[in-house]
Amino acid sequence: MYRDPVESLEPLHHRQAAIRTLRVGMIGIGTVGSGTFRVLARNRADIAARAGRSIELVMVAARNLERAAGIVGDSVALTADAMHVATHPDVDVVVEVAGGTGPARDWVLTAIAHGKHVVTANKALLAVHGAEIFAAAREKGVIVAYEGAVAVSIPIIKALREGLAANRIEWVAGIINGTTNFILSKMRDEGLDFAAALAQAQALGYAEADPSFDIEGIDAAHKLTLLAANAFGMPLRFADAQVEGITALQGVDVACAEQLGYRIKLLGVARRQAAGVELRVQPVLVPAAHLMAQVNGSMNAIMVKSDAAGLTMYYGAGAGSEQTASAVIADLVDVARLDGVHAAQHVPHLGVHAHATNALAVLPRAAVHTSHYLRVPVHALDQIQAIAAGLAERKVPVRQVALAAERPGVGPQVLVLTGPVEQGALDLAVHALQARAEVAGPVTTLRVESLEG
The missing domain is CATH 3.30.70.260 (ACT domain)
Structure with missing residues (x-):
């Protein structure tokens, strides 16, 4: 029977109002966690409208409870025990933004075992333990979402899995580490050697006191592993990636590249070949006129070549508190929409790709x-x-x-x-x-x- 759309609005409004709030427990309240709290609070109404229901932070685990209270006030329950968040019956989804690969693995697996969805910005955790985590999530029928783990403000996982869903992906290549891109930009623009550019990055907060993960290419390799899994439907193969950082790069080569019409960038490349997949991170020469060569400072950019869409490029901030929070909350919106949907429809996590048996080999x-x-x-x-x-x-x-x-x-x-x-x-x-x-x-x-x- 025909039903006037105008007449159907009121019942639909009532049905939406009846949908329960998505209750979030967060482990960690540092740079990313505090940004997530701020953005959730500031944009609460817009986020709820887009998610179809309210999203509320109800519990936070932190090492320093006094500092945490200063951030979230008295509106959120606080605990020093991350497992309390992972197991609490009033938490629907656990946001893990504490980092690391040891305790974080246990928290995430425990949350999944208790039927909770997981959102994480922890690329190292997924690159190292992703196969185990995704298998557990598949068995329990819950979502593991990780947009913030790859390119921060750039929604590249959604682009690969949704926007380019009709395509066969041929290659993905990107500047996916802001620290090294800042250093390379300084070496080129100011003629600095590597050590001086690194010291400047550290002084400005772009590099950690121990910058090894960034400058040795490991951080970029973690992210590339996730990109390749989504692009090609292959298991996470971080251990097989070829990884070379920028520590041995000399200023003379930056200058010589410019002389030849090129710029040096630390690039992560995942390319499908007949015999397997190239999975590599290294400093490379890119034509100076190319868009990728214009990505400077701490910014990130990713290019995707696919059969139907052709070349597409995605650009945005590669670091930052609220920039990462943007990706974390986008994942929460996905969870809010997909909670209760059949597990096979859970777009964010790798699904069948996590246990592919006809996996593409990684080329030597x-x-x-x-x-x-x-x-x-x-x-x-x-x-x-x-x-x-x-x-x-x-x-x-x-x-x-x-x-x-x-x-x-x-x-x-x-x-x-x-x-x-x-x-x-x-x-x-x-x-x-x-x-x-x-x-x-x-x-x-x-x-x-x-x-x-």
Whole structure:
């Protein structure tokens, strides 16, 4: 029977009003947790309208209860015991923003065992223990959502799983660590060496006192692992990723890249090939005119190449309290909408991908096929052709050869851009080149990414 839409509004309003508030328990009230509390409170009405029901923070676990009380006031129950949040019957969803991979794993698995949904911004936890966590969530029929774990303000997980759901993803590549991007920007713009740029990042709060996870590429590899799982339906393979940070990067190479028309970025790349998936993080040369090369400071950007949509790019802040809170609350909205829906429809977590049996292999380093940049110290300027000939002898395609601009304290340098070649073949060619009489020191190599379709 036909029903006038206007007449149906009032009953629908009553039905929505009857939906119970989603009750949130949060573990951790640091940078991300405090931002989440503020944004939930400030935008309460808008969030409820978009979620279809109210979302309320009812309990917080914190090490420093006095500090926590100063943030949340007396409107939220406080406890020093994270397990109390994970098991409390009045908590529907647990937000884990304390970090780490040890206790956090136990809290999350306990929450899942008690039938609670989980939202986390903890990329290390998921990269290391994700397979176990997602399997437990699938068995209990609950959601594990983690948008804030990958690119903070950029909704890239939603883009991959929802906006690009019709597509076969070919590759994902991104600047997914704000600290290293800030350091590389300073090295290029101000001519700083790595140590000076890192010290500036630490002074401004962009880098931790111990910046190892960032500058060694580990943080980016954690995030890339999650991106690849969503893009290709493969299990989490962090242990198989090729990870190289920026600690060995020299200012001379940043300058030489600029001379050749490129900029150096720490890039995470997950690329589907016939034999498997490239899963790698390393500093690479990107054409200076490319949009990715214009991503500076602590900003993040991710490109996706898919068969139907083609190239798409996503840009936003790579760090920040409320920026991360934005992603955490977006996940809470998903939970509010999907709570009670059949588990197979739970978009945020990996679902069947978490236990794929026909998983794509991760290609070994030697099999990765890209163009390369070489900086070869030589004894004299007239030895440029000898270097090109030495590479040609080893079947390395040479696209461009140039002399580096003179720099104080740096001897003659030959710069080479190769065509695409397997890493294993290039390694052999560089080893042979290193033994030539013309070569005056270690040969530096970096990959080159065109980021074209």
